[in-house]
Amino acid sequence: MHNSTKIDTRFKRRPAAPSVTLEQVSFAYPGEQIFRSLNFIVKGGQWTCLIGPSGCGKSTLLRLISGTLREGLSGRIHFSDGNNYKGLTAWMSQKDLLLPWLSVVDNVCLGARLRGEMTAKKRSIAMSLLEDAGLGEYANVLPSSLSGGMRQRVALLRTLMEERSVILMDEPFSALDALTRLKLQDLAARLVEGATVLMVTHDPLEALRLGHRIYVMTDRPAKLSDALIPPGSPPRNPGDSAIISMQATLLERLEGRDNS
Known part of the structure; x- marks a missing residue:
């Protein structure tokens, strides 16, 4: 499995997909602060990966962006084209439903x-x-x-x-065996080309294969690292020396040994 620029022609080409901006976003469940004054931009037309420890708020962030969770939210979440995307994002939760x-x-x-x-x-x-x-x-x-x-x-x-312009996915490949995972990653990368994608994953290599930008989320109240930007376009060759090297950097961030 390696980088492929092949365009999938089964779906029509998407118009320019919007960026998603979170400004001073705070959110709490009863008795527990999840986000406090969080600022974050999901770049339009790119695949952004979010990685971090279980329970730090990654899935909650997806729900806030999708509009399915609003009670307890303060701050602003908006899309660069000015549209209201509530109900218009494609959403894949951890449960297949x-x-x-x-x-x-x-x-x-x-x-x-x-x-x-x-x-x-x-x-x-x-x-x-x-x-x-x-x-x-x-x-x-x-x-x-x-x-x-x-x-x-x-x-x-x-x-x-x-075929949505904004796609939110919560560990979409986690239950797959290694070979099937690579195959489906390649398929997904072709099909979402040009969309704004935010994906939660616990797999550093998966993030490096698919993400234009990768952010590490820390524990509550959650903060985000600076973006890690792998070279080339997804899906990348997992055996590439640059990807292997960046995997070490990403693991250091996850372990708290790199404060970038």
Whole structure:
């Protein structure tokens, strides 16, 4: 698996995707401060990775940006094109949330079905994505027939089918075996080209493969490191010497030995 500039033509090319800016954002659950005066920019049209210890607020940050969590929030979250993206971001949570009564292919097409936009072309695209993900033979079965890793692949494809300009993903590859993970990372990198992506991961190498920018989040109240910017464009070769070297730097930041 290596860097590829191949453009996936199944989806139309996206218009310029907006940046997401957080200004002086504070947020607390009852009795626990998660963020205090946090400033952060997710660059438009780039893949930003967020890595840090469990429970530091990474998933909460995704929910705040998506608009699904607002109570207890102060500060400002806005998009550079001035649009309100509440309900218009593609969101993949840690749980796959597949609908158990729908077939695998109908779960992948769920957004289009709910909006009344389902077409033969969209179903054909969904089928081709399932083939790419090694799930073609399972297109017409129910999710209960799938393993955890297979269900996660279906959830990822459902997210990618939405063709949104802003995509939020919470550990989308965590349940996959190593080879499947590389394959799906490559597929996702092609399909989200040009979108604004914010992904939470616990895997430093995954962040270095996919991220244009990588931030380390510290424990509560959370702070963010300076951006780590790997060379080249994603998806990168995990065996590249520069990526291996940067992995050591990223691990130092995670361990608190680098205060950048």
